[in-house]
Amino acid sequence: MKNVIGHQLVEQRFADALQRGNLHHAWLLHGIKGIGKHTLAENLTARLLCDSHSACGTCHACRMLEAGSHPDVYHIGLLEKKRDISIDQVRDLLGFLALSGSESERRVVILDDAERLNNQAANALLKGLEEPSPGSLLLIVCADIEKLPATVRSRCLLQHCAPLDEPGVREVLQLEFADTLGADAVLLDLVVGFADGCPGAVSCLHERNIIDALQLWSRLTENIADADIAKVENWCRSNVASVPHELIIRVLLQPLYPLLQNLKPEAFEAAQLLHKAVRGCMRWPGEVQRQSLRAAPSLLACLLELRSALRNPVIQR
Template identity: 55%
Template sequence: MNSKVLGHQGVEQMFTKALQKGHLHHAWLLYGMKGIGKDVLAEKLAAYLMCDTQSACGVCHGCQMLKAGSHPDVFRAGLIEGKRDLNIEQVRGVLAFLALSGAESGRRVVILDDAERMNGQAANALLKGLEEPTEGSMLLMVCADLERLPATIRSRCMLQQCSPLCDQDVRLVLQKLNPPVEDRYLDLAVSVAGGSPGAVACLQDRKIADAMLEWQALVADMARADVGKIDNWIRNHLKTVPHGLIVQMMTNAAYPVLQTPCLDADAFSRHESIQQALHLCARWPADVVRHSLRAGPALLACILQLRTALKA
């Protein structure tokens, strides 16, 4: 069956149109926030090239081999776990592969994930390859932070922005995971996903999902929140629940207060201190790393500041 990529139909259409016209650029750069399925999209685009009927049908010999990860004309590279960056040896491997002639399809496709993690040497090597592409070769680069890629590389690629998914698509993706995110967690998941199913895929784990539901209830009315219970939750769950999501739930809870109009100076200064506290909360995950803080006490301090601001 033809597998559907959620949320990136525009990019897919551009690609297939160019393919049909025979005007396909040799290097595409798919960029956008983490967790929105850019890698899935890249696989789909590769399928159009490897498919016997150029339709990514999912059933032909080419599509089947691609799905099994065993197509001889497709090569995947990306950041190796535990490594800091993509190195020059990896890029040399990519270029050597692109220079071969296609065994099955007459084409060679490389999917290069985490492209922004290339170090300087690797990027320079890739640049040379981009300047002299071999016929029939296609480089599909996936990148979560466009600014980190040298402009010289960006300018030689067909840039395609991939947008965050709409809530409905986030929901669908989460339901299709294996195991799926259970229905009772979906509203919470969508509310903190920010359009990125990957950011909330951890809710597949019921323990994490339950802890998050508990947190949501604890911070829902922050001005009257029970600090003892919050402290307890932090002790029990801080290690398992991603810090970004903890903050997101606090922000979601405080945000409606900021929507009320400021009619006088007092209200204005209250809004200001709430915003300052939220800013502090948002910086907490990074501050913990940057200043080697103890995560729990630092979070509690943020919460107390937010609570005071909301109470005022």
């Protein structure tokens, strides 16, 4: 079983509730994508079903879980090439929860990508949350809690999962990159920096040339207000096709977060322009995907808007 890294608090709360015998029937694990919420859900499942409630990894239940063959566990999530989770999927889930457990008295459903439930599916789920079947546990994994109806949220036990601290990120990436970059401490440092608390964001970084390109991008855009636009343009032309777009934006915006958090109230209008430029950057990867715009020029346009917002003297002060 994969170890959970970070999220000790949620694990502890779950273990305590289990020990007290008052486990809530629906836990909503929410937090940004790529921090290990699904692994956490699997671990909580193991804690519940394991013979010694410790996710020991060796008992019969744990071994079945490991093999993905435990009859009392059911997974649902976004299916490949689908835009959302359908009502039929939720009906299947509720049907499963209403059965009686075959190996234990328990049934567990892990519902992934809950931010992608469509309206009908969310309504169907609500019904299940209102009348939970005895012995059932629903673990909902959600990357954007704002996209879940308030009625669904209010019937769950909310557990916020925070981005990992640096040692946590390092541990995850060391395991993940053991065969590729693991031995190169300098490279690992770089990738840990790009991850900024979210190991999932950099899991695609297995190629040295992409890391080099990102490092150059990071240097070119470290101080966007004074960035050398000719060099940036050059970079865009040669790298925009090979470096994942989300990562380009992640590295571009990383140095701005402290600034965004410390904007003075009197800089209100300038701050609005800056926020608008940042939102434009964040939308860029999706827009490229949706409209297949020519990626490089539109990235440059995003960056120029950001630069002009940052050059405002009120912001610079």
